Amino acid sequence: MDKKKPKKVFVQGAIPPEKIANSIANHQSKTNIGAHSIFLGQIRADEIDGKTVSAIDYSAYEEMAENVFHEIREAAFAKFDITCAHIYHSLGEVKTGEICLFVFTSSAHRKIAIEACNYFVEEIKANVPIFGKEIFEDETHQWKVNK
Amino acid sequence: MDKKKPKKVFVQGAIPPEKIANSIANHQSKTNIGAHSIFLGQIRADEIDGKTVSAIDYSAYEEMAENVFHEIREAAFAKFDITCAHIYHSLGEVKTGEICLFVFTSSAHRKIAIEACNYFVEEIKANVPIFGKEIFEDETHQWKVNK
Amino acid sequence: MKVTVKYFGMIAELAGKTEELLEVPSGTSAIELKDRQVRRYQIQDPESVQLAVNQNLDNKVELNEGDEVAFLPPFAGG
């Protein structure tokens, strides 16, 4: 059920720590879970040519991105014996120090939860049409590229 | 500083989701961090010979365990370019569905945070003198062994 | 025939718009459309730009009336 339902991944602005706590609390009734693996992406105050990043403004080809997220979920559930998986990604402005990506996988056993979490993170970075405008403290900007 | 100070790892009873949210929130001022990796161990309601686990009662050789945790931290900081690392483990009774282990690593880059988190989890499972009494619903028990 | 063209990130910035409806000759391929728009908007580093035709990244296709063609700069999610 958790697997089939297409889920909304994008959230407006930063992902608050309370959302992460709520997600964890919501899994305490699932007593077949033995391990959760969580990945959080946080905005770094990178210094580039003497200017410091103060925020990233995320945009996306939303319809395609939601479909790609769904395909990644389907592939992950086929590949890994996970109980559930949740992904949230920010749209709009996220300031340095705030969370822009939250990946949460659960399984009976730790190795499966961890591998699945890594899989999600790599697939999201490589395949989801999300774009990031790095905004500097002086209001200039440049476009971020994933390595 | 974060590295040197010996930290108290053991907490009495389950680790509440709010503690995890607080840990995350406490890192939002560290703007050199780009990635957090979190591992959570949750008590499974395993069925063994027709009986269902309802809780695990954790005990430890506490003085030695705190020293081993400290050695694992030192080794992890030598091995991985992490910004910070936090470990919490329960003592006493933790019910099924509740969290008994919380490992939290942070780095500028995702691969380092993830590898360091895995390192902590494996080292803790293998080398820290913690003992777990699996308590069944009928109040009988057996002693847990890590695989 | 008409196709809807969408621009994202730095390409939207260069084009000064996020979407336009273009009239193209019947038989135009996705790659031909890409070349034309790369010149028109002076898009740098065109190899880094991916096209999605109706959300499909395989762009070695001929376009059809009503297709949605998205110009995607390098991804930066996560």
Place this chain on the structure above:
Amino acid sequence: MKVTVKYFGMIAELAGKTEELLEVPSGTSAIELKDRQVRRYQIQDPESVQLAVNQNLDNKVELNEGDEVAFLPPFAGG
């Protein structure tokens, strides 16, 4: 000489205590103490039991007055 012996987990359960002060002959090795207590408390699967002498898992040592010897069943943290 006297050594402090600590028991944990299932071994504490078998021994019916978590700690005792034992008088052992001078020159007793950790392994000899282990064998003696394994018999005394009928500890099953003694290969799975690790000894820590003053928190050190290397137990191929001779004991000294005042040592702390811990009997550790298989670890189950995490």
